[in-house]
Amino acid sequence: MATIEIKPGIYSVGAIDWDRRLFDELIPLPNGTSYNSYLIQGSEKTVLIDTVDPTKQDELVNNLKKLGITNIDYIIANHAEQDHSGAIPEILKLYPIAKIVCTAKCKEMLMDLLLIKEDKFITVNDRETISLGNKTLEFIHFPWVHWPETMLTYLKEDKILFPCDLFGSHLATSDIFAVDEPKVYESAKRYYSEIMMPFRIIIKKNIDKIKGLDIEMIAPSHGPVYHKPDFILTAYKQWVSDKVKNEVIIAYISMHGSTAKMVDYFINKLIEKNITVKPFNLTKTDIGELAIALVDAATIVVASPTVHIGAHPNVIYAVHLVNALRPKLKFVSIIGSYGWGNKLVEQLTGILSNIKVEIIEPVIIKGYPKKDDFGLLDRLAEEIYKKHKECNLIS
Numbered sequence: 001m002a003t004i005e006i007k008p009g010i011y012s013v014g015a016i017d018w019d020r021r022l023f024d025e026l027i028p029l030p031n032g033t034s035y036n037s038y039l040i041q042g043s044e045k046t047v048l049i050d051t052v053d054p055t056k057q058d059e060l061v062n063n064l065k066k067l068g069i070t071n072i073d074y075i076i077a078n079h080a081e082q083d084h085s086g087a088i089p090e091i092l093k094l095y096p097i098a099k100i101v102c103t104a105k106c107k108e109m110l111m112d113l114l115l116i117k118e119d120k121f122i123t124v125n126d127r128e129t130i131s132l133g134n135k136t137l138e139f140i141h142f143p144w145v146h147w148p149e150t151m152l153t154y155l156k157e158d159k160i161l162f163p164c165d166l167f168g169s170h171l172a173t174s175d176i177f178a179v180d181e182p183k184v185y186e187s188a189k190r191y192y193s194e195i196m197m198p199f200r201i202i203i204k205k206n207i208d209k210i211k212g213l214d215i216e217m218i219a220p221s222h223g224p225v226y227h228k229p230d231f232i233l234t235a236y237k238q239w240v241s242d243k244v245k246n247e248v249i250i251a252y253i254s255m256h257g258s259t260a261k262m263v264d265y266f267i268n269k270l271i272e273k274n275i276t277v278k279p280f281n282l283t284k285t286d287i288g289e290l291a292i293a294l295v296d297a298a299t300i301v302v303a304s305p306t307v308h309i310g311a312h313p314n315v316i317y318a319v320h321l322v323n324a325l326r327p328k329l330k331f332v333s334i335i336g337s338y339g340w341g342n343k344l345v346e347q348l349t350g351i352l353s354n355i356k357v358e359i360i361e362p363v364i365i366k367g368y369p370k371k372d373d374f375g376l377l378d379r380l381a382e383e384i385y386k387k388h389k390e391c392n393l394i395s
Contacts, residue, residue, distance in 0.1 A: 001034065003063045004176045006217070006225055007158050009041045009135075013048075013063040014221075015056035018172045023083075027194050028288050031187055032172030035083055036221045038162060039064065040155065042132025045073040048098075049153055049162045050221050054086035061087075061094065071095060074122075074130065076137070077102040078164035079150045080109035084221050089114055101130065103141060105149035124151075140209055142166065144202045146195055152210070159216035165195065166203070167232045169223030178224040181231060186292075187223060188232060192239050193291035198326045204240040244298040244328055246393035248384060250279040251290060251319075252303035253312045258337035258368045259305050265374055266301070266335065269381035275388065282314045287321065294327035298393055299360075299384055301333045302348055309341035311348055323354045331387050333380060334362035337369070360384060 004012045014037040021029050035052035037060055046069065052060045064072075072095040077085055080102075088110070092098060100110065104123045110116050124130070126141035136156040143150060145166050153162040169187035178184040196203060218226040218233075226232045248270055254260035263279065270277045278293045294300070300322065304315040311319075322329075332352065336344045345362050360383050363376045388394050 001059065001063070003066050006038075006176065006219065007160065010155070010158060010160065011039045011067060012176055012219075012225070013037050013039050013060060013067070015052045015059035016172050016174075017053070017056060020172075023170065027170075028286055029170050030286065030288070031170065033170040033222055034172055036219065036223075036225075038219055039067065039069065040132065040135060040137075042135040044131070044133030046071055047074045047076060047132060047137065048072050048091065049076045050078055050084045050164055051075065051087035051091055053083040054090075057087035057090045061090065064094075072098045074098060075100045076153050076162070077106055077110060078153055078162065078221070079147060080106050080113060081147060081165075082113065084164060085110060085114060089116065092116070092120065101139070103139075103149050103151050105143070106151070109147075109149050129156075142206050142209070144199050145206065146199050154210075154213055159214050161210065161213065161215050161218045161229070162221075163218060164221045166220065167218055167226065167236065168220040171223045173224055175224055177227045178231065184224060185231075185235060188235065189239070189295060190288050190292050191222065192236070193295050193325065194288055197239075197291070197295065198324060200240050200326065200328065203236070207236070207240065239295055242328055244330055244391070244393065245276070245296045246274075246388050247276040247278060247293070247297040247299070249290070249293050249297045249300040250277060250303060251282055251300060251315070252279065253282045253305065253315055254303075255305045255307075255312070258365075259303050259335070262335050262337065262363070262365070262369050262373070262377060263303050265369070266303075266377045266381060269378060270384065273381060273385045274394065275385065282312075282318050287318070290318065291321070291325060294322065294325060294329070297327070297329060298388055298391065299331040299333070300329055301335060301380075301384075303335045304344060304348075305336060306338040306342055306344060309338070309343050311336075311344050315348070316351070319348050319351045323352050326354050329355060329357050330391060331360055331384065332357045333360040333384070334364070335377070335380070336362075336364050338364065338366060358387070360387065
């Protein structure tokens with residue numbers, strides 16, 4: 001990433017990772033990502049807000065050299081995760097007088113993760129400030145977004161919020177600002193669903209902390225900068241709210257066609273009732289797409305054949321993911337087919353310990369679906385319709 005001045009004396013100096021396709025050896029990155037770092041030159045002090053992944057630290061160093069930076073007074077560590085903190089040791093070598101400014105918890109974690117000595121830290125309390133001369137940084141503690149040590153940094157005079165991972169998007173783009181809003185929205189929603197959604201309730205409560213700030217720009221540590229901050233603030237208000245949509249997710253696998261036949265029939269029945277259906281064949285699905293759908297849906301129906309009397313392993317993984325992400329689902333049901341033994345319902349409902357949902361009576365059949373079995377699917381579709389109507393999701 002080239003060095004770009006986003007406001008007078010404030011530069012984006014991070015790196016774009018065009019080719020990265022997996023994050024934390026877990027999360028697919030179809031559009032790459034960026035590791036955003038920001039340099040602020042005050043009249044008296046110079047500050048670096050967050051660094052970059054250690055694989056890209058040479059790019060950060062080169063960008064600082066291009067700007068002719070000979071001194072950094074403070075390194076603000078909003079978050080200890082290594083894609084933002086990993087280059088701190090290298091920056092400290094180049095700028096040895098720099099002090100790391102962070103929460104007390106972040107200090108502990110950085111000492112553990114990066115073996116940084118204790119005397120390199122300045123810990124700050126919630127709403128504490130640091131003067132750069134003509135500019136003032138305010139630190140806002142935001143724990144569990146999405147680690148326990150996180151904080152946001154607000155540059156008062158320039159009205160810029162630096163929230164690190166909050167409001168971010170895994171999106172490699174040459175646009176410094178969020179000009180392609182549909183693309184950024186999709187990437188930001190994916191990022192929220194995979195990383196922030198488990199902490200929805202905490203974010204919802206903490207978001208009030210920034211309501212009183214005059215924000216003209218939001219500069220996250222992944223993805224483009226929001227020069228129209230209402231765009232992402234409005235999106236987050238919807239995502240973290242308790243409101244769900246008239247949508248049913250169907251996450252399924254079929255081994256020999258029986259479950260697929262049930263799913264196809266069931267999809268059509270839901271569509272006939274004016275319910276939006278989002279089916280995901282788990283043998284072909286990018287699991288991130290399923291996560292995105294979970295942000296808004298009222299209901300998920302899991303469909304599986306039996307493998308040794310239990311659910312297919314890929315279905316188990318998907319249900320474990322649902323439990324880990326803690327979406328605001330209202331209803332869950334299960335459909336499936338078995339040959340000689342069946343513990344689908346007990347196994348799958350047992351995994352869903354983190355979410356408060358109503359289990360609608362499952363439809364589990366033996367063998368290939370027959371006429372009476374389709375009648376059971378009719379009953380399930382009707383029950384989901386009634387539940388959605390009771391929730392005022394259907395007019």
